[in-house]
Amino acid sequence: MVIASLLLLLTATQSSASPSPRSASSPRSPNNALLKSSGCGSSPSWDFNSKNHHTRNTTVDDHERQYLIHLPNDYDVDTAYPVVLSFHGANGNSAGQEDASQLSYDRQRLADRRIIAVYPQGVKGAWESAPYAEADAHDSDIRFVSTILDELEDNLCLDRNRVYSSGFSNGGGFNNLLACTPSINKRVAAFGLASGAYYPAAHPGSSCKPGRKVPVLMTHGDGDPQVHYHGEHTNASSHSARLSRLPNISHFAKDWAERNGFERDGYKCTRMEGTDKVHIWTWGGDDDDDEDAVQVQRYRVLGMNHIWPTTIKGQQRKHEAAPFNLTEQVLLPFFEKYTLSL
Numbered sequence: 001m002v003i004a005s006l007l008l009l010l011t012a013t014q015s016s017a018s019p020s021p022r023s024a025s026s027p028r029s030p031n032n033a034l035l036k037s038s039g040c041g042s043s044p045s046w047d048f049n050s051k052n053h054h055t056r057n058t059t060v061d062d063h064e065r066q067y068l069i070h071l072p073n074d075y076d077v078d079t080a081y082p083v084v085l086s087f088h089g090a091n092g093n094s095a096g097q098e099d100a101s102q103l104s105y106d107r108q109r110l111a112d113r114r115i116i117a118v119y120p121q122g123v124k125g126a127w128e129s130a131p132y133a134e135a136d137a138h139d140s141d142i143r144f145v146s147t148i149l150d151e152l153e154d155n156l157c158l159d160r161n162r163v164y165s166s167g168f169s170n171g172g173g174f175n176n177l178l179a180c181t182p183s184i185n186k187r188v189a190a191f192g193l194a195s196g197a198y199y200p201a202a203h204p205g206s207s208c209k210p211g212r213k214v215p216v217l218m219t220h221g222d223g224d225p226q227v228h229y230h231g232e233h234t235n236a237s238s239h240s241a242r243l244s245r246l247p248n249i250s251h252f253a254k255d256w257a258e259r260n261g262f263e264r265d266g267y268k269c270t271r272m273e274g275t276d277k278v279h280i281w282t283w284g285g286d287d288d289d290d291e292d293a294v295q296v297q298r299y300r301v302l303g304m305n306h307i308w309p310t311t312i313k314g315q316q317r318k319h320e321a322a323p324f325n326l327t328e329q330v331l332l333p334f335f336e337k338y339t340l341s342l
C-alpha cells in the first residue's frame with residue numbers, strides 16, 4: 001500500500017517536471033497524485049487513424065451510440081492523460097464540436113500534459129433534458145456517459161482524478177444535468193458550460209442535488225438570440241411551455257454558488273484582461289487547500305451570440321467571433337485547479 005502510494009507520487013512528480021509552456025504561467029502546480037486507469041501499460045485495442053481519431057460504436061440500453069476520441073500525437077501508454085469530454089449543441093455532431101472547441105489542438109495542455117478529447121454523439125443530434133430530445137433517451141444519455149467513462153478507463157491510459165466535462169447549448173444544459181448527478185460528478189472533477197440551454201429537465205434550480213460541491217464555470221453572451229441571457233419568461237402553462245422555460249443566467253449562477261456553500265451575493269466581479277467585453281463573477285477563493293475554493297464562475301460576454309467562445313470563425317462558427325478562446329484561455333486553466341481524489 002505504502003509502496004503503491006510512493007509509486008503514484010513518483011509518477012506524479014516525474015510527469016509535472018516535464019517542461020511545458022503552461023507550467024510557467026500556472027499559479028500552482030497540481031499536488032494530488034494522479035490515478036492511472038486500468039488501460040495504462042498496454043496499447044489500445046482501438047484503431048486510431050493518422051489523425052489520431054477513433055470513432056467508438058457502443059450499445060447503451062439497446063441504442064447504438066457513438067463517440068469520437070482524439071488522442072494526443074505523442075500518446076504513450078504509460079502516461080496518464082487528463083480527459084475532457086465535450087458535448088455538441090442541438091442538431092450538432094461530434095466533429096462539429098471538435099472543430100468549435102479546439103480541444104484536439106496539439107497545443108492544449110492541462111496539468112502539464114496533453115489531453116485525451118472525447119466528443120459524444122447525441123441521438124438525432126440532441127441530449128436528454130431538452131424538450132425535443134428523444135423521449136426514450138430518458139436516462140439513457142446519463143448511462144451513455146458512464147459507459148464512455150468505463151470504456152475509456154479500460155482501453156486508454158488516463159488520469160482518473162482528472163476527467164472533466166464541457167458542453168455547448170443543449171450539450172451545456174446536459175452538462176448541468178451531469179453536474180447534478182452524483183453517479184457522474186463523483187467521476188468528473190469539474191464542468192464547463194458554454195451558452196447552455198438549461199431547460200427544467202436539466203435541473204437548473206432546486207431539483208439539482210449534486211451531493212458534493214461541484215466546480216462549475218459558465219459562459220454566456222448577452223446578445224444570444226437563442227438562449228437569452230435573461231431567460232425565457234413565458235407564463236404559458238401548457239406542458240410544452242413548461243418544458244421549455246429557461247433561467248436568468250445570473251440566477252442560475254447564484255443557485256450553483258448557493259449549492260457550493262456561498263452567499264448568493266458573495267461574489268467578486270472582475271474584467272478579463274485586454275478586453276472590456278468580458279465580465280466575470282467568481283464565488284470562492286484560489287486556495288487549493290480550502291474547501292471553499294470550489295469555485296463557481298459566470299462569464300458574461302457583452303454582445304456575444306450563441307457560440308462556444310473563440311476568436312476565429314469556422315465550420316460551426318457562423319456568428320461573429322468572441323474576444324477570447326474559451327478552451328485554452330479559460331476552461332483548461334479552470335479545470336486544472338480541480339482533481340478528484342479517488
Ligand SMILES: *[C@@H]1O[C@H](CO)[C@@H](O)[C@H](O)[C@H]1NC(C)=O
Pocket residue numbers: 055056057
Ligand atoms: C462505427 O460506425 C460508423 C458508422 O456506422 C463507422 O463509420 C465506423 O467505422 C464504425 N467504427 C468502428 C470502429 O467500427
Ligand SMILES: *[C@@H]1O[C@H](CO)[C@@H](O)[C@H](O)[C@H]1NC(C)=O
Pocket residue numbers: 230231248249250251
Ligand atoms: C436577471 O437577473 C438579474 C440579477 O438578479 C436582474 O438584474 C435582471 O433584471 C434579471 N432579468 C430578468 C429579465 O428578470
Ligand SMILES: *[C@@H]1O[C@H](CO)[C@@H](O)[C@H](O)[C@H]1NC(C)=O
Pocket residue numbers: 235236
Ligand atoms: C401572461 O401572458 C399574457 C399574454 O401573453 C398576459 O395577458 C397575462 O397578463 C400574463 N399573465 C401573467 C400572470 O403575467
Ligand SMILES: *[C@@H]1O[C@H](CO)[C@@H](O)[C@H](O)[C@H]1NC(C)=O
Pocket residue numbers: 310311312323324325
Ligand atoms: C484562438 O485560437 C485560434 C485558433 O488556433 C488562434 O488563431 C487565435 O490566435 C487564438 N486567439 C487567442 C486570443 O489566443
